[in-house]
Amino acid sequence: MRPKICVPIVASLRDEILRQAETISTLPVEMVEWRVDFYAGYEKEIGSIVQELKRWLMDKELIVTIRTESEGGEPNGSRFDYFLVVEEILQQGIADYVDLEVARDERKVSELCRRYAESYTKVIGSYHDFSATPSGEEIVRRLTLAKNCGCAMGKLACMPAKREDVDTLLNGTAAMKEAEPEFPLITMSMGELGVVSRLYGGLYGSEVSFGCVAQTSAPGQISYEEMRQVFERIYRGNRHIILIGFMGVGKSTISRELMHQSSRPEIDTDQWIEEREGRTIADIFAEEGEEYFRDLETAIIDDLGDRKPAIISCGGGMALRELNVRKLQAMGNIVLLTAKPETIFERVRHNTNRPLLNNNMNVEYIAELMEKRRPYYEHAATVTVATDNKMISEIAKEILEKCF
Numbered sequence: 491m492r493p494k495i496c497v498p499i500v501a502s503l504r505d506e507i508l509r510q511a512e513t514i515s516t517l518p519v520e521m522v523e524w525r526v527d528f529y530a531g532y533e534k535e536i537g538s539i540v541q542e543l544k545r546w547l548m549d550k551e552l553i554v555t556i557r558t559e560s561e562g563g564e565p566n567g568s569r570f571d572y573f574l575v576v577e578e579i580l581q582q583g584i585a586d587y588v589d590l591e592v593a594r595d596e597r598k599v600s601e602l603c604r605r606y607a608e609s610y611t612k613v614i615g616s617y618h619d620f621s622a623t624p625s626g627e628e629i630v631r632r633l634t635l636a637k638n639c640g641c642a643m644g645k646l647a648c649m650p651a652k653r654e655d656v657d658t659l660l661n662g663t664a665a666m667k668e669a670e671p672e673f674p675l676i677t678m679s680m681g682e683l684g685v686v687s688r689l690y691g692g693l694y695g696s697e698v699s700f701g702c703v704a705q706t707s708a709p710g711q712i713s714y715e716e717m718r719q720v721f722e723r724i725y726r727g728n729r730h731i732i733l734i735g736f737m738g739v740g741k742s743t744i745s746r747e748l749m750h751q752s753s754r755p756e757i758d759t760d761q762w763i764e765e766r767e768g769r770t771i772a773d774i775f776a777e778e779g780e781e782y783f784r785d786l787e788t789a790i791i792d793d794l795g796d797r798k799p800a801i802i803s804c805g806g807g808m809a810l811r812e813l814n815v816r817k818l819q820a821m822g823n824i825v826l827l828t829a830k831p832e833t834i835f836e837r838v839r840h841n842t843n844r845p846l847l848n849n850n851m852n853v854e855y856i857a858e859l860m861e862k863r864r865p866y867y868e869h870a871a872t873v874t875v876a877t878d879n880k881m882i883s884e885i886a887k888e889i890l891e892k893c894f
């Protein structure tokens with residue numbers, strides 16, 4: 491699902507807060523978060539500022555948040571009586587959401603959710619960790635806790651130390667979404683490393699992504715415009731036919747036939763990468779290594795969403811990364827082509843343009859690598875078509891029948 495884009499209002503003075511709201515009111519974003527901890531004025535004015543904000547922002551949803559320093563907020567946040575302000579916002583019932591850090595006091599959060607169950611203002615139960623990323627189980631546990639406290643939405647923002655932490659955050663989000671499909675989530679991995687989660691979290695079940703207009707309110711926020719550009723490409727839902735499967739399974743040949751039978755254009759990801767890089771796949775592997783090539787694969791998928799419905803033939807390793815699979819699933823039907831290792835061997839034995847097979851050109855190696863990849867391919871596929879002993883035209887016909 492395409493996440494809503496939320497941008498922050500971060501100013502210390504009332505006039506500046508309202509000026510930012512006025513600017514944001516004309517922007518193509520769906521949500522706005524007023525970070526009260528940036529505000530340097532009187533606590534008793536908070537309610538009236540919320541009223542004015544909502545007037546400026548009209549149909550945009552408003553989240554009111556006080557984040558104290560230990561939760562990544564500004565020193566100002568500690569001047570306010572946290573629960574008193576939150577309760578006033580709930581009583582007032584004008585903002586769409588108020589953010590509450592669940593770990594601060596679970597019982598109090600439950601009590602407020604119960605007492606104000608009828609308020610127009612709903613509670614977002616949040617969890618922040620600015621030093622680390624918890625395990626997948628802990629992510630699910632934290633979000634479940636927010637749900638059990640009666641919050642209308644669960645939010646989790648963590649700092650990654652390494653790339654795998656971003657995967658943990660995204661996969662933890664997907665696990666929670668699977669366990670509680672009706673409970674809305676906002677999750678993100680912060681900092682430079684985590685940018686990927688702000689762009690692609692929607693593919694894993696996060697419903698809101700925080701960008702910025704000028705000033706950021708958390709590490710790693712990128713501009714709302716950049717976010718929109720990627721969202722436009724990823725969540726357009728163009729119904730491409732996407733071919734995946736092992737090297738030599740016949741993706742390119744079948745893709746050509748599909749192009750003729752369906753009158754759609756054809757895109758070959760390997761070819762596309764070679765053209766962009768101005769060198770062959772074998773040279774990219776030799777000069778930059780496999781990881782570099784895999785990053786190119788992940789990056790080019792975003793450009794596919796822009797195209798009119800096409801036949802997309804993917805390199806054999808494209809389905810190995812979960813992020814690639816999620817992006818592709820948002821764009822069309824993923825068709826897995828299969829063949830026996832012996833068939834593959836016969837087809838590729840005289841080729842030298844596949845660096846992974848160059849020194850391993852034998853049936854045993856092909857069978858072993860194929861077996862390793864099988865779970866990834868099967869997980870990604872929406873449709874599977876066996877190609878052994880079938881004519882190309884027959885395979886293409888079968889694919890078109892299964893995709894429409």
Ligand code: S3P
Pocket residue numbers: 735736737738741760771804805806807808843844845846
């Ligand atoms: C690869 C498959 C190749 C190409 C690269 C890596 C793989 O594409 O992307 O050599 O890891 O399976 P084909 O499947 O089109 O040969």
